[in-house]
Amino acid sequence: MSDATEGADLSRAGSDIPAGKNLAVRGVFFACALVTVLTTFGIVVVLVDGALGFFREETLFELLASVGAGILAGSPTEALEALRSGLAARVTVTEFLFGTEWSPIIRPRSYGILPLVWGTMIIVVGSALIALPVGTATAIYLSEYADRRVRKVIKPTLEILAGIPTIVYGFFALSFITPLIQRFFPETGTFNAAAGAIVVGIMIIPMVSSLSEDAMSAVPDDLRNAAYGLGATKFEVSTDVVFPASLSGVIASYILAISRAIGETMAVTLAVGMQPNVTLNPLEPAQTMTAYMVQIGISDVSVGSIGYQSLFAVGLLLFAMTLAMNLLSLQIKGRYQEEYQ
């Protein structure tokens, strides 16, 4: 203890850990946080690198290597030549995005991704038609109607539902949903889009309901009381007050759920099949972008072939779609928080 004339000793916060050690601890935590950032960055680099090998003759790293070799050899012309040949087009972006035929392995080859995007969209739209209403109603029920005992049963059930491995959902679709559909529509194939949409819909219900319920529970009771005090029924309070007041959070949950449906892989590969197909008939098989990536991933196409490189192009597009969704959801949620604090 220092005496009064010298003032209080505030140099150390009571702990005997030397300052250097504190710094080390901080460094370890920082490194852990950095892992996620680096991984994200690494994934983007790998996707872009591989996708370049789909659209151009060489991948990003191959290109850097060949151009680098030219420069090291002290020959600018060689380097330029390497750049030129490396950047020679294989598939144009226009063909990729707007072509309507997807057959990167079997001749005659064509690289229009539309059939895969179509397959993904059928699943997204179909599953959203199921999950958004059911998830929203579940959220309203949990936040406005259910008493504590019921909530105690339903919430853990939803968490279990959310935790089931997606491949199990796939088997559930194959062994239960598809036979059920076949009972009503006998022409339905073993693989069909409907079963995939239904099972993905069920899979993303917990996401919609739990995030929406969080948003609804955050609506201040003051607002509910205001409406009840005017003689509103529970239903009116839910639809006129709670739902609109939580709308941004609810929409954010929709977007995240849709993003999840876009990226869903195992269940749709098992249930929907591997046949690129532009059709409105949900009883036919189809192929999503993710299922295609599974197909290539387990096939024996040779590394560097156009079929192999297409994996990265499809993956990059998939990543761009889910990223856009997630950013949108973040933005909507940000606006929501401004409104209420």
Next chain:
Amino acid sequence: MSDSYSTTDETTDSEAANSTDTGTEARRPGETLDETTPSIQEIPERETVIEATDLTVHYGDVEALKPVNVRLPEQEVTAIIGPSGCGKSTFLRCINRMNDMVDAARVGGELRYRGTNVYGDEVDPVALRRRIGMVFQKPNPFPKSIYDNVAYGLKIQGYDGDIDARVEESLRNAALWDEVKNQLDSSGLDLSGGQQQRLCIARAIAPDPEVILMDEPASALDPVATAKVEDLIDELAEEYTVIIVTHNMQQAARISDKTAVFLTGGKLVEFGDTNRIFENPENQRVEDYITGKFG
């Protein structure tokens, strides 16, 4: 404590505020809880709107309201005062059954609105709340436009008249029309706190309830906004029965005709004409409370 005010100011204020309408009653013998019969000199006693008989409330095992017996007259302002935690809000919420929303709350005894026990089996609390409006402590406009805030009660209650006209009338009665008539489409949340509370009052009176309950409606407002709301309550009393909870005794003295004093433990200790209560309380503890000895 926030509730202690200087004794002399208190009585002078209340006298001044009430001398015109209730001055004649000031010196007559006080009423007690058990004896609410009118005295002879009084202008005819108004009809009873709310009548509590052995009304009790428990939150879980905790008794928040000891058996309350009281009759509240129509078209008057009744103030409910008492130290914080004494059950004022609990009593108020019994009247329009807002206690239904509190899981732990259990209500016993009877509370009659125009003779009907509102806790009877056949009573729909939604229908009850359409007759008894409520204004809350913290202004709570919906995150909707000013217009929609006022029109909401009309819409859910299936009002088939001219909604625009009714919205305007309600805003005028809430002394807010001139301030917002050019921005009816902007959000109710954009108003100041005092304006928001007047908006909430407009919203409550729009469906034309018979009774308006107010739970410390001015406690979150600054003095200027408070004065406006108090003036408003005065005017509302011409048309509506107003029951207002306040922990501000000067406010109770200024604006109310009748006063009910709850004291700690959830007991309604004294009820009567405001003047009489403030000048000549029967109960020693009420006197101590009013004169600021505790609270």
